[in-house]
Amino acid sequence: NALLKIFLILFLFAYAIDCDAQQNQYFVKEFKKVDSFANKAEPKAALSLIDMLNNKARLQNNSEMLVKSVVYRMLFQSYLEENHFVKIIKDLQEDVSLAKQPAKSILQSLLAESYWKYYEQNRYQFAQRTKVLGYKSADISTWSLPKITEETIKNYIASLAETKLLQNIESGKMKDILIGDSSTRYLRPTLYDILAHRAIDVFMNTQIEIAKND
Numbered sequence: 001n002a003l004l005k006i007f008l009i010l011f012l013f014a015y016a017i018d019c020d021a022q023q024n025q026y027f028v029k030e031f032k033k034v035d036s037f038a039n040k041a042e043p044k045a046a047l048s049l050i051d052m053l054n055n056k057a058r059l060q061n062n063s064e065m066l067v068k069s070v071v072y073r074m075l076f077q078s079y080l081e082e083n084h085f086v087k088i089i090k091d092l093q094e095d096v097s098l099a100k101q102p103a104k105s106i107l108q109s110l111l112a113e114s115y116w117k118y119y120e121q122n123r124y125q126f127a128q129r130t131k132v133l134g135y136k137s138a139d140i141s142t143w144s145l146p147k148i149t150e151e152t153i154k155n156y157i158a159s160l161a162e163t164k165l166l167q168n169i170e171s172g173k174m175k176d177i178l179i180g181d182s183s184t185r186y187l188r189p190t191l192y193d194i195l196a197h198r199a200i201d202v203f204m205n206t207q208i209e210i211a212k213n214d
Contacts, residue, residue, distance in 0.1 A: 024062070024064065024065065027053060027056075027057070027062070027065045027068075030049065030053055031053070031068070031072070033049060034046045034049050034050055034053075034072060037049065038076075043076045043079050043080050044080065046072075046076050047073065047076045047077070047080065050069055050072045050073045050076065051073065053065065053069045054066065054069035054070065054073060054095075057069055058098060058099070061100055063099075063100070063101075063102055063103035063106075066095075066099065066103045067103050067106050067107065070091075070092070070095055070107060070110070071110075073091065074088050074092075077091075083141075085114070085117070085118045085121065085140075086118075086139075086140055086141055088114060089111070089114050089115065089118065089140055090138075090140075092107065092110060092111045092114060093111065093138075095107050095111075096108055096111055096155075101162050101165055102162070102165060102166060102169060102191065104162075105158075105159045105160070105161070105162055105165075105166055105191075105195060106159070106191075106195070108155045108156075108158045108159035109155070109156065109159040109195050109198050109199070111155050112151075112152050112153075112154075112155035112156040112159065112199070112202070113198065113202070115140070115148055115151050115152040115155065116148075116152045116202055116208075118140060118148070119145070119148050119149070119152070126143075126144070126145040126148065127145070129143075129144045129145065149208060152202065152208070153203075153208070156198070156199035156202060156203070157199070159195050159198075159199065160192065160195055160196055160199065163192060166190060166191045166192035166195060167190045167191075167192045168190070169190055169191035169192075170189060170190055170191075171188055171189055171190055171191060171193065171194055
């Protein structure tokens with residue numbers, strides 16, 4: 001499941017950023033309630049609590065819990081929403097517009113990947129559309145292939161804009177929750193390196209170059 005893969009990758013960022021431990025105790029307790037709702041198959045109740053936690057994390061400028069709440073929200077939206085990608089992307093766009101660093105960079109990377117996964121899941125529909133000059137719409141379901149490609153690239157690049165800040169966040173702080181071969185983690189020593197490699201993985205896809213020139 002492509003969407004689940006996004007969650008698994010981005011969930012690694014949920015604990016990547018230091019913030020006040022006492023402040024986080026509240027969130028840890030509330031996220032346990034979310035897990036409880038999930039175990040009882042009550043996704044609507046879980047999503048309602050997640051939305052509250054998302055707003056609280058934003059008001060407190062708690063990057064760690066903001067990202068975590070977004071990832072949780074995406075997961076539950078994928079179960080509840082028929083056209084979940086459209087709703088997920090719309091909410092992510094708002095999250096990016098409101099977020100502060102370093103959460104903003106992480107969310108921009110997630111938004112970019114969501115755009116590209118949406119294209120991959122709807123490749124046939126995009127192939128049938130033509131680019132209309134001057135046409136503007138916030139509705140991703142109406143976008144042309146060049147438009148979604150442009151937005152994907154733009155957000156990956158934007159996710160790396162705060163270079164110095166991201167380079168000062170060590171990926172070693174994530175050692176307890178990172179998956180994969182630990183012997184190669186030195187290749188991505190900072191949050192900047194992780195976000196850069198996420199972008200490179202897509203930029204190296206020959207399909208994105210074809211889409212740009214469509």
